[in-house]
Amino acid sequence: MATARTSAAARPYHHGSLREALVEAGLSLARTGGPEAVLLRAVSREAVVSHNAAYRHFADHDELLGAVGERCMRNLALLMGTRTDEVRVRQPVKRARAELDAIGRAYIEFAQTEPGWFRTAFAAVKSDQPGDHAQLSAAETPPSAGELNPYQLLSARLDRLVAVGEVPAERRPGAEYSAWSVVHGLSCLLVDGPLRYLPRAEIEVAINTALALVQRGL
C-alpha cells in the first residue's frame, strides 16, 4: 500500500541515473537562465529529487556547474561539426576556406541562438585549475574517441588551410588565437555586450565583415 503521494507511477527510490538526470536538468536551466540559473537546489528541484541527493554525485556546486558547462561546450562543438559537414564545396582550396567560414558562423550562431548555453560553457571554465597549456587541446572534453572540442576543430581547419597552400606556413603559429578572438569577441558583444540591441540587418553586416577579416587576414 502506501505512496499516495503523487499520481506519478511509483518512481523507484533509486533513480538509476541521477547524475545524468541532474546534468540534463542543469542544461535545461542554463538554456534559459545561463550559469546563474544552475543552482544546486534549482537543479535538484528540476530533477524532482531532494536537494542533497546531488551530493552523492557531485562534491559541490562548482563540480555540478562544471559538468553542465562541459556539456554546453560540447553542444557548441557539435553545432560547429554539423555546419562543417554541410559545406558542399568540392574544390579543395575553396572548401578549406568555406569550412573555416562555416565553423566561425556556427560559433556565432550558437552564441545567438543559445546564449544561455554559450555563457555557461565559458562561465564554468572559470573554476578549473591553472593546469598547463595542453589543457586546451586535451581536457574539457571526455576522452571518448572522435570527439573534438571547439579549439581542436578550429586548429584542424587552420592546418587544412596550410596543407592546401592557402595560408603560408609561417603564419600558422598563433593563428587560432586570432581567429578565435574574432568570433568569440563578436559573440560576446552581440550576446551580452554593447552590441546587444543592434538591428538585425546590422548584425549581419557585423558577422560578414568579421569573418571576411579573418579570411583576408590569415
Place this chain on the structure above:
Amino acid sequence: MATARTSAAARPYHHGSLREALVEAGLSLARTGGPEAVLLRAVSREAVVSHNAAYRHFADHDELLGAVGERCMRNLALLMGTRTDEVRVRQPVKRARAELDAIGRAYIEFAQTEPGWFRTAFAAVKSDQPGDHAQLSAAETPPSAGELNPYQLLSARLDRLVAVGEVPAERRPGAEYSAWSVVHGLSCLLVDGPLRYLPRAEIEVAINTALALVQRGL
C-alpha cells in the same frame, strides 16, 4: 560634548559628496572583485556610511552598478587615449596604423591589468535599456565635451585610416565591429576564458598575431 564614537575627527552628519564617494568605493571594490563585488551594502560599508544612505543617490542596486560601470568604461577609454598620445611616429600613414595598433593594445592591456574593471565595464551594460543604435556613440559617457568612449575612439582611428588612404573606403562600413571583436574577444579569452593560464610568452604571440590580423585584414 558628544560623539566619543571613533577617533576620527567629527565627521559631519552630511557627507557633502556621498554619491561620488559611493561610486569611488564601488570602483575600489570592482577593481579586485569585479561586478559581483559591487554590492549595495559592501559599497556603503566601504564608504563608511549606513547602507541605506545609498538610496538617497541611487534608485536601486542596478543604478549604482551602472554608475560604477560607466566609470570603468571611462577608465578604459582614458588608457586608450593615453596610449594613442604616446605614439611617436611622424609619417601620417604609418602613424594612422600605429595609432590603431595602440588603441588595440591598450584595450587588451586594460583587460589584463584591470580585469575587475574590465568585467564591470561590460557587466553593467547588461542592465541598460534596449534603446536605439545611436546609444553606442552617444550614451555610456557623460556629455562632458571632449570625452570619447572606446567605440568612438576606434571609429576615429578607422576614419583616419581611410582619410590617409590606407583602407579603401568601401571597407570602412562595419570595420569597427571586426576590429572591436578581435581585441574584445582576445581580452575575454585571456581574462576570463580558456586562455586564462596561457604562459606569458604565448600571450605575447596571441596579442601580436591578433593585432596583425586586424592590420592585414582591413
Place this chain on the structure above:
DNA sequence: TGTACATCAGTGAACGCGCGTTCACTGATGTAC
C-alpha cells in the same frame, strides 16, 4: 536457496549567511517672513 549485514542512494530538517529593500526615525540645512 535463504538469510545477515555492509554499502549505497536517497530524504527531511536545520543552520548560517549576506543580500536588497522598506520603515519609521533623527539630525542638519536653508528659506520665508
Place this chain on the structure above:
DNA sequence: TGTACATCAGTGAACGCGCGTTCACTGATGTAC
C-alpha cells in the same frame, strides 16, 4: 537679525529570501556464507 518650518541626507532595526552545506536518518541493493 531672529525664528518657524519645510526639506533634505543620513541612521538603525527589521523583513523576507534563497542559497550552499551539514546532520542524522531511512529505504533499497547486493554480496558472503
